[in-house]
Amino acid sequence: MKPAPLEYRRARSAAEAIELVQSSAGQAKFLAGGQTLGPMINLRLAQPDLLVDVSRLPELLQVKREGEHLLVGAATPHAAFEDGIVPDVANGFLARAASGIAYRSVRNRGTIGGSLAHADPASDWPTALLALDASVIVAGAKGRREIPLTRFLTGAMTTALGDDELIESVRIPCLARGARWGYYKRCRKLGEFAYSMAAVVVDRERAFCRAVIGATGGAPLLLERTARILAATGGWLPGIEAEIRASYEADLAASGMMLDEYDRHVHGVSIIRAAKDALQ
């Protein structure tokens, strides 16, 4: 399986990258690590006319602390989180989420921005970063804007990104030292996409609590009632499991998401196990 003909250009700046994509006569896509786009192009499921390589743009590789946030360049590969090159501002959660992505060879190339832009429902970053209340800083012809992930991730493989907009960086709020998190996922086979995934963050100091389920076939789902239960509880106490199961069911009902019995059940198991990890 070989790609259809395409043109490859390497941009020298984010502005140039955006301009190249915008002005392309045919279909143009940004190329970062290529770990998602590569297979699709090889399979001819995607046949872009132009690929604009942004993987080496300095603007997309910067990592810096900005007050109580970390700004991570969109072209930062997952391995950089796994290896601790990216500062640990989430008590190990970022490294944990990253190190479970696919395989090491993929993590050496795949990027946080690429993962968010693609927004596969079963991928790790959207669920994990939603749980951390991250946002993306996006650049386009009309300038820059910041979009919280709650609004950025709109559905399966769909985001608020415009066709010629490029994720420049990801803003991740720093967790307080005592913050706890839980991340639970299930795959049919290690390294492949999850069939169930849940993330919980409990940061009492910052009065922040999130519960998210992924791998639902749509955008990751915020479980707001469940988050309130977790925020209120003093720990992993008797009866909490049943409470979480009930709040999860209520969150599901409120979301209108249609799931079959198996998925309903299994996602509930995942959120309980993620919560247990966070609270125990």
Add this chain to the structure above:
Amino acid sequence: MTNAIALTLNGRTVTDRVEGRRTLADFLRDQQGLTGTHLGCEHGVCGACTVLLDDKPVRSCITFAAAVDGAAVTTIEGFESDALMAIIREAFSEAHGLQCGYCTPGMLIAVRDMIQRGVAETPAQIRLGLAGNLCRCTGYAGIVRAVELANARVKAPRPVA
């Protein structure tokens, strides 16, 4: 429309022209005559095509050749005088870590990286690290044993049973 690329390939400087769509794997095999890198799936799952790109293992089937302009690439052919690879090869032969040989080049490169990063300390850890390289022949037992042997020998150069 082609792109001119210049890279360090197995230690030599190489210049060539590549179509935009040409993968690194096909560039290596068809334009550079280095057929040791094998195509197993061409969609980034099996790892047979693993090469080093700037010293990191990557899947050459989903890397564009044009994207490696200015980089250093090492294929299985580039490890002829590599001392660590020699230890790994010996261990693979001793532990029967290969049968048909098709997955082997990619496997060796991935294993070398694991040993270098110190993540080949236990059989369980080794199995996790090998997840990205599929083998259909060995059932992985010989491979895991080979990695254990090689890792031990790297750390203690005296002969280890």
Add this chain to the structure above:
Amino acid sequence: MAIVKTSDLGVGASLRRKEDARHLRGRGQFVADLRFPRSQEVAFLRSSIAHARLKAIEIPASIRDRVFIAADFPDVLPIRAVPDIAGFKPSVLPGLAGGKVRFVGQPIAMCVAPTRDEAEDLVQRIEVAYDELPAVTDMLAALALGAPLVHEEWGDNLFVEKSIDFGDVEAARKAAAVVVKREYRMNRQVGMPMEGRAILAFWDDRLDELAIYNSSQFPHQIRAGMAQFLAMEERQVHVIAPDVGGGFGVKNILYPEELMVAALGRKLRHPVRWVEDKREHLISCMHAREHFYRITAYADARGMILGLEAEIYVDAGAYSTWPNSPFMETGMATKNVPGPYRIRSYRARNFTIATNKSPIGPYRGVARPGACFAIERTIDEVARAVGREPHEVRMENMVTPDLMPYRSVTNLLYDNGDYPQSVAKAAALVDFPAIRRRKAQGEPDGRLIGIGFASYTEQTAHGCGEWVTRGTPIIPGFESTTARLMTDGTLMLLVGIQSHGQGLETTLAQVAHEELGIHPDKVSVRHGDSTSCPFGMGTFASRSMVMAGGAVATACRIIRAKIADIAAHLLQCQAAQITFADGAAHGPGGSVSFAEIGRTAYLRQDGLPRGTEPMVEAIATYQPGIDTGVFCYSTHVAVVAVDPEDGAVEILDYGVVEDCGTMVNPMIVDGQIVGGVAQGIGTALYEEIPYDANGQPLATTLADYHLPGAPEIPAIKIAHMVTPAKHTEYGVKGMGEGGAISPPAAIANAVRDALAPLGAEVNETPLTPRRVRAAILAARERKAAS
């Protein structure tokens, strides 16, 4: 003449492999690696519809000369594979579809270009108009009256239907204290060697022949098939299997794509090559394993099986594959359902069914994984019905050594071995009592522990008579070897089998050492070339070491006798006084090296004894002492943890107790066992190609089709029993497929054991989390209802 063993280099030595040298350096030569001037690449246009009449194939005029369709090859015959089985309905598989397509992926056209990229560009420019027909995708529905017909002229969708009735099942039914009725399903999958199919062909003007480089397990049979369907004389067809990256039976078929690429090479007079990609492999390469069973077992109060009834359904796909047809699968399933047990009453009906799916072929184990699943699950259910441990009931039903040789109810002659002992040893291997204690304690994480056994016998190296009963058109009852002493005393062995991971370049050299005392490093084994290698049947059916090893031994003995004569002459002694060791012949008064023998025999015939012809070379064929095969056997045991919440199954421990008689190279034997078990685990837990109602395959990339990786395969504990075969050289039995036979049954039995408190069982592979959880919920409902 005696052999003096100077070191552990012969039969029984775990010699490191000669093959490793090239593969560890990436210097293997697979078909895709070959470089020929002017060669071009082929891409196939394949049917995107499961069942249709081809209305039109529209090819832009500007590319017409680079696109090839059926009409461009009037001289190529369609593939027909008709076994010698009464009532089998033939199917005609054209190299390129002309009138109808019958499965998604069926090849319709070939496009040729300097690169594969460009060839695929050409494919994209062709438009096909289909007259779509309803697709047949469920094998049971295919048998229903009024089902759409895959082959209209048949009148139904049955390749063939057969019945057998042995003993007195009626009496068994009347006498039974316990009746167990179950349905079992093994879903469709592929073999997926890491190297897929590949072929390169060109006309060699110097040799006036069609040169075909083919990733094949049986080059001589491919030669025969190519010659037949290309209507050529076999002397002008040359098939070379270079390095082959795994086969597992997938490459024991002549595929339409391969036939057409060969035809194209003949037509275009420049090399053309096709290298299959993994999507093509999933969609259009031979499929495997899709069986459905209805089993009824009649047993007494102790769980002794009095009689067995079986309905066996095989979803054979759209066409009969060459050479052996799908009936080989059905026939073997039928024969092996009674398993290693003393069952004398057995009645079975089997159905080989055509559907609009890729045709099936012989994947490692060939039907036995399905048969093993059916009988081993049933034995467990019988045991549970009578309240006893499954492995004990299993042992008590088994054929015992004192009854051997034992002719099974389906006429399999179990030669020797201790089947019950393999079960007992397997239980010990994983510390059965400890598992029972652990199960009783319960797991802190709430998972459920279970242990399951599965035993099998594997008929190997069966000969002429057995293959005749299978109705196969080609009878692979022998192997051959040419043993050639070189002028410098080194040795060349030319063999008819093909080594693609089994290490035969090493192990056959070990056999030569055993017979001649020559160091294996001084022996070259040549295989895979239909011209230079003597006629052979190839590698499959776990036959190679018995058959080729026997042929090597025989040929080496012939040249040994001549070497002894020459040595005796040179040493001025009697031939009977000559011994062999260290690559030399030794007499009472001195020694002469093989190098000296070779020089004399080829270059200095003036030194030969009177009446002795020059050269030292012999060709020999070999057949084992019996036709009915030598049976390796094994018991597998799996210990699993099942998460009742999401149905995930983890294998905590896995043991194999295996008896393949004498082992030529124990290291390689273990490698084959573990490799087989890994594939069996793939069948048991991961691999499946579902089809939708329109006949579209739903797993077309490795994102959907899960091959087990290292984390999915546990360490496998192996214990060997050694009961040498009585009718083969060195007492070797065939092995290699067995590892893949038992895992689905052992794992399903272990899951059954784990879920026994819940009353749930899973009788379908793969045992996906969804299926396991569905079984748990179904059991809950049954409990609530009762």
